[in-house]
Amino acid sequence: MQIPTDKKSQSLKIISALTIIILLVSAVVSMQNTSKPLEIETVSPSYDYLQTTVSAFGSLQPKVRHSILAQVDGIIENIYKRPGDKVSQGDLIIELVNPKLNRSIEQEKLLLQGKLAELEKMKATQRQLLQKQESKVLIAQYDLTISQSKLEAQNKLAALSIVSSLDLQQAELNQQKAKLFLEQEKYALDALKAMQKAEMNAYEFELQRATKQLELLERDKENLKIRAGQKGVIVKLNTNLEAGLNIQEDTMIGQIADPASLFALLRVQASQASLLELNQSVDIKIKGQHVSGLIERISPNVENSTVEVEVKFTQVLPSHSISNMSVTANIHYKSKDKNLLLVKPKHINYAGTNTVLVKNEISQRVKPQQITVGWIGEQHIQILEGLAVNDEVVLTDPREWDGSL
Structure with a gap:
């Protein structure tokens, strides 16, 4: 069947007209889209107080510690306490043995007994002399x-001319000789007393030395029993301790900590250390329980990109708190003055020079702008330079911006 020529030409005209209409509509829509600027979401900086939470991590540490020292050489016989055990002052922790020390004590006892016997013998000899x-x-x-009586008699007889002057002189000489002899004997007595006193002092000194030496040895024997020097909890004990191990004098065996002196030793990222100050409030989490505290010390030194912070507690610690227990903390910060803040763009993660996109209010064009960032929080950043309150900032990463409006 053949289509008439007039009908075929009419259909072609209709199709051509429809095509022209579609092209015209597309052109109009395209012109409208080109003349209408693309709407871009922007934010502007504003002045407000810096409020943030600085995260920290660390452990509980005691301010009061007592070292457990071996004060004498010895071999471990028994170990009565282990890390984590509570002790009172004087509790036995480790017992040592030292056979050589025991022999020295027995020898010193015999020496002391000999000194006492010598002393008694010397006293008897001195009394005799x-x-x-x-x-x-x-x-x-x-x-x-x-001699004095004879001299007096001779004087009387001489006065009566019964004895000669020679006999009188002899009586006087005998009296002087007796007097001199008495003085010599008294001097000898005084010298003997002085010598005996010196001998006694020397023997007493030797006796005291021997007694003191025995006391020291007995004290060393008592020190074989290593006891707690204070009340607390054993936080450290050498892991290699076992029965039969030889321990040298002055070896540190472990440590005892006073639970009442526990504080939190925390580490904070160095980039956030400028937000910290003394007596700042801290919320510390200990095994699921929250305890309040205040910053007591901030270290001026940076180690592994962190700063050390000491926190004293203002509340009673949970009963299960022990030294070296790991803790986490949140340190609450609010600035004293208002700062220029901006909603944090996702691509800014460090302080210092960064780049953001700023939309020109008149031309509506977007261009890169260098800014200086100070503090960085979870939701806001501090603007030090490069932006003003009325600037419109595009939060898109400049590296991903295609330049279209």
Whole structure:
């Protein structure tokens, strides 16, 4: 069947007209889209207080510690306490043995007994010599008394011319001789007493030395029992301790901590250290429980990109708190003055020079702008330079911006 020529030409005209209409409509729509600017979401900086939470991590540490030291050489016989055990002052922790020390004590006891025997013997000898010399003094006094009596008698007889002057002179010489002899015997007695006193002092010194030496050895024997020097919890004990191990004097065996002196030793990222100050409030989480505290010390040194912070507690710690227990903390910060803040773009993660996109209010064009960022929080950043309050900032990463409007 053939289509008439007039009908075929009419259909072609209709199709051509429809095509022209579609092209015209597309052109109009395209012109409208070109003349209408693309709407871009922007944010503007504003002045407000910096409020943020600085995260920290660390552990509980005691301010009061007592070292457990071996004060004498010895071999471990028994271990009575282990890390984590609570102790009172004087509790036995480790017991040592030292056979050599025991022998030294027995030898010193024998030496002391010998010194005591020698002392008693010396006292007896001194008493004997002293009595002998005192007897000599008494005899000399008696001789002097007799010679004085004879001299007085000779004087009376001489006055009566019964004896000669020669006999009188002889009596005077005998009296002087007796007097001199008495003085010599008294001097000898005094010298003997002085010598005996010096001997006694020397023996007493030796006796004291021997007694003191025995006391020291007995104390060393007592020190074989290593006891707790204070009340607390054993936080450290050498892992290699076992029965039969030889321990040298002054070896540190472990540590005892006072639970009442626990504080939080935290580490904070160095980039956030400028937000910290003394007496700043801290919320510390200990095994699921929250305890309040205040910053007591901030270290001026940076180690592994972190700063050390000490926090004292203002609340009673949970009963299960022990030294070296890991903790986390949130340090709350609010600035004293208002700062220029901007909603945090996703691509800004460090302080210092960064780049953002700023939309020109008049031309509506977007261009890159360098800014200086200070503090960086979870939701806002601090603008130090490069932006003003009325600037419109596009939060898109400049590296992903295609330049279209």
